[in-house]
Amino acid sequence: MRYLISGGGTGGHIYPAIAIADRIVEAEPDASILFVGTQKGLEMELVTAAGYEIKPITVSYLKRKLSLHNVKSLGMLLKGLTEAGKIIRQFKPDWVIGTGGYVSGPVVYLAAKKGIKTLIHEQNAFPGLTNRILSKHVDVVALSFEEAACHFRKKDRLVVTGNPIRKEYYQLTVDEARKSFPEYDEKKMVLIAGGSGGSSSINTAVHEMIKHSEELPFKLLWATGKNHYNQMKNIIDEQKLKQCGHQIVPYIHRMPYALKACDLVVCSAGAITIAEIQASEKYAILIPKAYTADNHQEKNARMMESCGFATVIREEELNGALLYQQILNGLLEEHQVLELTKVRPAVDRIWAHLRQD
Numbered sequence: 001m002r003y004l005i006s007g008g009g010t011g012g013h014i015y016p017a018i019a020i021a022d023r024i025v026e027a028e029p030d031a032s033i034l035f036v037g038t039q040k041g042l043e044m045e046l047v048t049a050a051g052y053e054i055k056p057i058t059v060s061y062l063k064r065k066l067s068l069h070n071v072k073s074l075g076m077l078l079k080g081l082t083e084a085g086k087i088i089r090q091f092k093p094d095w096v097i098g099t100g101g102y103v104s105g106p107v108v109y110l111a112a113k114k115g116i117k118t119l120i121h122e123q124n125a126f127p128g129l130t131n132r133i134l135s136k137h138v139d140v141v142a143l144s145f146e147e148a149a150c151h152f153r154k155k156d157r158l159v160v161t162g163n164p165i166r167k168e169y170y171q172l173t174v175d176e177a178r179k180s181f182p183e184y185d186e187k188k189m190v191l192i193a194g195g196s197g198g199s200s201s202i203n204t205a206v207h208e209m210i211k212h213s214e215e216l217p218f219k220l221l222w223a224t225g226k227n228h229y230n231q232m233k234n235i236i237d238e239q240k241l242k243q244c245g246h247q248i249v250p251y252i253h254r255m256p257y258a259l260k261a262c263d264l265v266v267c268s269a270g271a272i273t274i275a276e277i278q279a280s281e282k283y284a285i286l287i288p289k290a291y292t293a294d295n296h297q298e299k300n301a302r303m304m305e306s307c308g309f310a311t312v313i314r315e316e317e318l319n320g321a322l323l324y325q326q327i328l329n330g331l332l333e334e335h336q337v338l339e340l341t342k343v344r345p346a347v348d349r350i351w352a353h354l355r356q357d
């Protein structure tokens with residue numbers, strides 16, 4: 001079978017698409033898979049690194065109010081629809097799958113109009129605009145949370161699958177993962193990341209905390225986010241940081257290993273990151289990004305907190321001293337983590353729907 005997959009913009013849309021592709025290939029090794037993204041998006045790098053072919057189309061996001069930007073975006077959307085149409089005609093997919101982000105809009109919409117089978121996946125309890133529009137046209141709307149259902153009108157096509165994550169999260173052992181990080185052997189390893197784009201509030205608090213980094217009883221693996229990296233490197237004493245055994249990087253490419261190896265995670269509360277933390281069986285300090293649609297990151301974080309799997313710090317109360325204290329508490333106390341054996345991987349549920357024609 002032939003599968004065209006589109007999802008982009010941020011890691012939270014791209015990694016689920018890769019996880020679904022990996023599951024398809026596992027079940028159907030001779031399947032043909034092609035991704036569609038935008039030239040500027042993170043998807044070009046991440047999808048290629050995962051070993052799949054990706055073709056670009058031209059699209060841009062729409063602002064919620066009238067603006068010159070929207071006039072330009074509509075022009076780009078028309079161009080994107082033409083380009084998506086050409087890719088669909090040439091590739092002749094049996095299924096078209098969208099995992100959100102505005103790039104998936106024209107691809108999935110055109111495929112549905114042409115009568116090709118379509119599935120979209122929504123990662124959050126509050127669905128994104130592209131998926132809400134597409135849901136009226138597609139065959140299957142796969143949800144990660146039951147709570148998302150009330151935002152969709154056509155209930156007959158909704159299925160709850162959970163969030164698909166890459167299989168390494170279920171397969172890696174802590175011992176295997178730790179071999180990739182021998183430098184953290186004698187102190188606890190704390191992983192810090194602010195989602196695929198990084199978080200300036202987390203970076204600022206970490207910077208405040210590491211001013212006295214030689215005294216910290218743990219070592220950091222700190223991903224600043226690519227756009228924040230140069231600025232952070234300019235204001236911290238990187239040499240001193242290194243001497244104390246901490247690492248600062250723009251982006252962690254081997255996140256399954258880092259998450260499995262670490263003793264504690266500090267991160268923002270994107271839906272995919274949370275699914276990965278659960279699968280890695282780690283306790284987390286979650287700092288939800290405050291400006292997300294319907295404040296969905298705080299809802300994700302509170303759900304983890306209410307189950308006892310995380311401590312939540314709101315961005316407005318975050319500072320270096322509080323972060324330090326919560327990391328110490330997180331490392332010292334015994335915490336409960338999700339029992340993985342009770343969870344059926346979401347990719348299996350999604351695959352079950354793709355298999356039914």
Ligand SMILES: CC(=O)N[C@H]1[C@@H](OP(=O)(O)OP(=O)(O)OC[C@H]2O[C@@H](n3ccc(=O)[nH]c3=O)[C@H](O)[C@@H]2O)O[C@H](CO)[C@@H](O)[C@@H]1O
Nearest residue numbers: 010011012015123195196223251252255270271272273292
């Ligand atoms: C600001 C915003 O609206 N963010 C949204 C976006 O975030 P974002 O892309 O940050 O989404 P997530 O936190 O869910 O996922 C980030 C992904 O990037 C990976 N990663 C991250 C950092 C790094 O250095 N290396 C790395 O590999 C993580 O392991 C994860 O797989 O999509 C998510 C899923 O739709 C939403 O829940 C988030 O609210």
